[in-house]
Amino acid sequence: MPRIVTKVQDFLRLETAAGLILMVVAAMALIANNSAMSAAYSSFLNMPVEVKFGGFEIAKPLLLWINDGLMAIFFFLVGLEIKSEVLEGELSSFDKAALPLFAAIGGILFPALIFVGINLGSPVNLDGWAIPAATDIAFALGVLALAGPRVPVSLKVLLLAVAIIDDLAAIVIIALFYTDNLSLTALSWGLVGVAGLIALNRMRVMKITPYAIIGLFVWACVLKSGVHATLAGVIAAFAIPLNHTDPERSSPLHKAEHNLHIWVAYLILPLFAFANAGVSLQGISLSDVIAPLPLGIALGLFVGKQLGVFSMAALAIKLGWARLPEGANLLHLYGVACLTGVGFTMSLFIGTLAFDTEAMLNSVRLGVLMGSLASGLAGFAVIKYACRTESLKRPAIHRDMVEA
Numbered sequence: 001m002p003r004i005v006t007k008v009q010d011f012l013r014l015e016t017a018a019g020l021i022l023m024v025v026a027a028m029a030l031i032a033n034n035s036a037m038s039a040a041y042s043s044f045l046n047m048p049v050e051v052k053f054g055g056f057e058i059a060k061p062l063l064l065w066i067n068d069g070l071m072a073i074f075f076f077l078v079g080l081e082i083k084s085e086v087l088e089g090e091l092s093s094f095d096k097a098a099l100p101l102f103a104a105i106g107g108i109l110f111p112a113l114i115f116v117g118i119n120l121g122s123p124v125n126l127d128g129w130a131i132p133a134a135t136d137i138a139f140a141l142g143v144l145a146l147a148g149p150r151v152p153v154s155l156k157v158l159l160l161a162v163a164i165i166d167d168l169a170a171i172v173i174i175a176l177f178y179t180d181n182l183s184l185t186a187l188s189w190g191l192v193g194v195a196g197l198i199a200l201n202r203m204r205v206m207k208i209t210p211y212a213i214i215g216l217f218v219w220a221c222v223l224k225s226g227v228h229a230t231l232a233g234v235i236a237a238f239a240i241p242l243n244h245t246d247p248e249r250s251s252p253l254h255k256a257e258h259n260l261h262i263w264v265a266y267l268i269l270p271l272f273a274f275a276n277a278g279v280s281l282q283g284i285s286l287s288d289v290i291a292p293l294p295l296g297i298a299l300g301l302f303v304g305k306q307l308g309v310f311s312m313a314a315l316a317i318k319l320g321w322a323r324l325p326e327g328a329n330l331l332h333l334y335g336v337a338c339l340t341g342v343g344f345t346m347s348l349f350i351g352t353l354a355f356d357t358e359a360m361l362n363s364v365r366l367g368v369l370m371g372s373l374a375s376g377l378a379g380f381a382v383i384k385y386a387c388r389t390e391s392l393k394r395p396a397i398h399r400d401m402v403e404a
Helices: 003-033 038-045 062-088 094-119 123-128 137-146 153-177 184-202 208-225 230-239 252-276 292-318 330-339 344-354 358-393 396-403
Strands: 048-053 056-061
Touching: 003 038, 003 137, 003 252, 003 344, 038 062, 048 062, 056 062, 056 208, 062 153, 062 208, 062 230, 062 252, 062 344, 094 123, 094 153, 094 292, 123 292, 123 344, 137 153, 137 330, 137 344, 137 358, 153 230, 153 330, 153 344, 184 208, 184 230, 208 230, 208 252, 252 344, 292 330, 292 344, 292 358, 330 358, 344 358
Parallel strands: none
Antiparallel strands: 048 056
């Protein structure tokens, strides 16, 4: 079996398991913040953590160390995956990338337009336009796994490719729209670190440690500069060599990707979810649910994602620029479009960048959970039905062999 195929299958298995864990952790966060444990939950997230080195100091509550520090590692992994897919994977040529590219463009534009349309009368909310444009690949693949073994592998690969393009768009959006109060001094030092990463790459340094040390320096500088610190993870990832100078040894990029993936999937993302998914349901009424901010997020994820992804993907297929995934039909494609509305961790993360008051963040959490839950249930139902009807079309003997 080709290495790329094995790599994708291993990735899908890990992401699927991680998605199921995220569902459990999200439920734990909801319970913790809406029970007798609420005070302990809040104290845990607001625990002060300080790092000092001479005159240099970073002092933040634990919640921000998770969101600015641990999520930089997550974005480092995202950067590795993007580089790998663009250079040798599902995004390495137009014929491979056309369907997920068109789908992702629709999945970014339509949710943003729906959100803005609902929140035009509330200008203070408009900074959250990018929240419903995100897709949580682990959560979505976890839901897809629940649909059973009849789901074509090609659908999982499509969902993965769409989410990776979504992640790339999120990186650009964060850099352009969620950066303020720039410190040119800190940014200049950060650029010196970036030059060091490029130099390591050009000198074909194959050890990960030098990249990690300079990457940590870049992260600290970017954090102090006003640019969101998670972007340092992406920059460092792009510098990691894809090919080893010794053909007999594994690629530094693939090695780093493999070693980090389990930590991100089973520790960093669940910890982020636990810290950010704890919606306070105390005193919430119908008027709170249908307020512009949570409603715009929920409908952006549930309606905007499926409408944008499906219509743009169908357009690419109609124009002959792309083909349906192998073994799939339009109903399968629509089910995947629904699943891209599972924003969860990525939507919550962008929400933390857009707003900083607890009331607005609670509205963000409410909208993300409503939209993600509705999208997950809809995607599961559609794909389950599509797989069932496709199975019934096959000859009885073949169907019996598959079910056996």
